[in-house]
Amino acid sequence: MQFTVLFTEAGFIKIKKEYDDLLAKRPTFVKELSVARDMGDRSENAAYKAARRRLSSTDNRLRFLKRLVENAKVVKPAQTEYVEIGSVVKVNNGNADIIFYIVGEYEADPMAKKLSYKSPVGQALLRKKVGDSVKISVPTGTMEYKILEIKI
Numbered sequence: 001m002q003f004t005v006l007f008t009e010a011g012f013i014k015i016k017k018e019y020d021d022l023l024a025k026r027p028t029f030v031k032e033l034s035v036a037r038d039m040g041d042r043s044e045n046a047a048y049k050a051a052r053r054r055l056s057s058t059d060n061r062l063r064f065l066k067r068l069v070e071n072a073k074v075v076k077p078a079q080t081e082y083v084e085i086g087s088v089v090k091v092n093n094g095n096a097d098i099i100f101y102i103v104g105e106y107e108a109d110p111m112a113k114k115l116s117y118k119s120p121v122g123q124a125l126l127r128k129k130v131g132d133s134v135k136i137s138v139p140t141g142t143m144e145y146k147i148l149e150i151k152i
Contacts, residue, residue: 005071006117008086011107012074019065022058029055068106075104077152083125085117090149091125097148100125121145 007015033055036048077086089100101114102125108116115122124134125147133146 003071004073005068005104005106006075006085007072007104007107009074009076011104012069012072015065015068015072015106019062019069022062022065026055026058026062029058080150080152081129083128083147083150086152088151089125089147090151091145091147093143093145098145102126 029051033048033051036045036051039045039047042048075085077084080087083089083102085102085104087102089102091098091100099113100121101112102117102122103114105116105118108114108119110119115125117123117126120136120138121143124136125145128134128147130147130150133144136143136145
């Protein structure tokens with residue numbers, strides 16, 4: 001099944017770098033497994049079990065990242081009139097100004113104010129323009145943001 005994964009340029013570069021770094025480290029993990037295997041009885045060999053887990057974990061992550069990279073589409077915002085993936089949005093919640101970065105779903109980091117375009121806040125802000133207000137229902141109630149500025 002083919003799918004498309006949307007990324008900002010910075011997000012794609014980060015995921016591609018992680019893939020390349022893990023791919024470069026993999027031969028070391030294979031060698032560690034081989035050395036641990038040669039230590040003897042594998043049923044009681046903690047080094048072998050740890051090396052096998054590390055290699056298995058690395059291979060799983062590599063498969064996941066490879067699939068993301070192969071199906072990635074880098075979205076470059078073309079304008080600042082409307083909020084889109086890659087936009088930097090300054091909003092006011094009635095008390096303070098907040099800056100959100102609208103990003104792809106695999107690069108979201110709410111603690112850094114990087115919101116996925118699929119998140120409730122990200123979805124509410126998409127395709128809105130400066131001056132628009134959005135109301136978002138969240139488990140703790142309703143939040144309201146007024147869009148003050150949109151940048152690329």
